Amino acid sequence: MIKEVVKRFLSAGIVLLASGFALNAYACSTAAWNGGESGAPVVGSPQDVSRLSGLCAMELSAAGSVKDTSPAGEATANIRFYIFAQLSSGSPVIFEAFSDDAATASLLTVSFDGANFVFATGAETSGPVPGKSGWNLVELAWADGGTMEYWVNTDATLVTADGSIAASGGTMESVIVGTSDAYTGTLTFDDYEAHRSTPVGPLVIGDADQDGSITLDDAVGVLKEARIFNVELQQGAPDCDLDGSITLDDAVRILQAARIFNVVPCG
Numbered sequence: 001m002i003k004e005v006v007k008r009f010l011s012a013g014i015v016l017l018a019s020g021f022a023l024n025a026y027a028c029s030t031a032a033w034n035g036g037e038s039g040a041p042v043v044g045s046p047q048d049v050s051r052l053s054g055l056c057a058m059e060l061s062a063a064g065s066v067k068d069t070s071p072a073g074e075a076t077a078n079i080r081f082y083i084f085a086q087l088s089s090g091s092p093v094i095f096e097a098f099s100d101d102a103a104t105a106s107l108l109t110v111s112f113d114g115a116n117f118v119f120a121t122g123a124e125t126s127g128p129v130p131g132k133s134g135w136n137l138v139e140l141a142w143a144d145g146g147t148m149e150y151w152v153n154t155d156a157t158l159v160t161a162d163g164s165i166a167a168s169g170g171t172m173e174s175v176i177v178g179t180s181d182a183y184t185g186t187l188t189f190d191d192y193e194a195h196r197s198t199p200v201g202p203l204v205i206g207d208a209d210q211d212g213s214i215t216l217d218d219a220v221g222v223l224k225e226a227r228i229f230n231v232e233l234q235q236g237a238p239d240c241d242l243d244g245s246i247t248l249d250d251a252v253r254i255l256q257a258a259r260i261f262n263v264v265p266c267g
Contacts, residue, residue, distance in 0.1 A: 028056035035067025035101070035174060046225075046233055050188050050244035052082050052135050053203055053210075053237040057190040058178070065178025069101045071194075074172040075144040078156070080200035081177060081192040084135045084244050087114035090183025097142070099170035107170050108148055110138060114185070119150045122168035126150065129162055134242040135190075137202050145169040153267075156199035188244070203237045206254045206266035210236035214257045214266070222251040240266035 028043040030036075041064035042049060043056055051057035058066065071077070083094055091113035099105040111118045116128035117138065129152050139156040141149040145168065149161035177189055193200045206214045208221035224232035225246050238246050240253035256264035 030058070030066050033066040033068055033177075035069040035103075035176075037064070037066045039064030039178070039180070041066060041178060046246070050084060050239075052084075052190040052205075052239055052242075054190075054235060055233060057188055060178055060187045060189075061185070063178075063180045063182070065176045065180065067103065067174060067176045069174045071097075071172045071174060074196065076196055077140070077142045077172050078195045078197070078199050079140045079142070079175070079192075080156070080194075080202070081138055082135050082190045082203075083112060083138060084188040084190075085112055085114045085131075085185065087112075087183055087185035087187075089185070090181065091118070092179035092181035092183045092187070094179055094187060094189075095138070095175070095177055097172050097175045099173055101174050103174050103176055105170065107172060108140070108142060108167065110140075110150075112136075112187075117150075117152055119148065119163070119165060121148055121165055122170075124165035126163055126165050134244060135239065139200065139202075141199065142167055142172070144171055155202055157201040205237050205242065206240040206250075206257050207236045208234040208238035208254070210234075214254060216255070216258060219251040219254040219258070222246060222254060223248070226251070242267055 028045055030043055040062050042059045045055055049057050049059040081095065091111050093109045093111050095110040097107045099107050108121045112131060115131060117131055118128060119126040131152055137153050139151040147164045148167045149164040151162050154162060177192055191203060204212060206218055208218040221234045222238045225234050225238060226248055238250055240250040253266055257266050
């Protein structure tokens with residue numbers, strides 16, 4: 001059941017060398033996705049794949065996906081994920097939920113062409129919802145036979161939905177993150193999470209040390225990750241400007257977000 005489902009791209013066996021170049025021994029894995037994977041997803045560490053938080057994310061340059069079959073007879077679902085798209089053609093479906101484990105009876109889809117999202121159910125389709133370059137936050141609140149509300153780069157825990165469409169009947173039994181569609185470019189996914197009755201809410205962007213707040217320590221952490229030697233990767237969400245890379249600019253932005261006056265939030 002979707003009481004609280006966190007399906008991230010996990011790493012195990014983390015090794016950082018104390019001196020010299022920080023080589024890694026990450027075992028990035030889709031093991032948390034109990035429906036398996038298809039196509040050609042690359043689940044990698046920050047040296048290989050841009051990530052928003054933690055140490056692993058999933059990148060696609062062709063059709064590929066991961067599947068979760070843990071939902072069981074769910075009549076409501078609150079879903080959050082992040083997507084970083086660099087596309088030159090195509091408008092692939094990047095997320096889909098189904099009323100069966102075999103993923104043949106679609107309940108809802110989310111498509112993205114790199115500029116605009118489109119949300120659809122069997123009953124209705126939204127107009128284009130603007131995204132942005134870099135990482136995008138997507139949140140959904142879906143109810144069987146009711147409505148599906150959606151948010152793009154806004155906080156579902158605080159802000160009225162960007163829009164809503166009618167939802168056709170059927171309980172949620174499985175979801176797929178990724179796509180089987182043709183496109184040119186790359187799609188990167190991170191931090192999928194689902195709750196039954198409450199919005200998931202966004203990550204605290206800029207919180208590099210994962211302590212729940214943005215402070216000088218987070219800027220120091222970004223500097224440790226961005227340096228050439230003795231790299232110390234951060235477990236939180238250090239990409240303050242959401243551009244897909246961790247650089248000195250993120251440390252500067254974090255300092256702006258942490259100051260008392262004239263605060264400039266990350267994102």
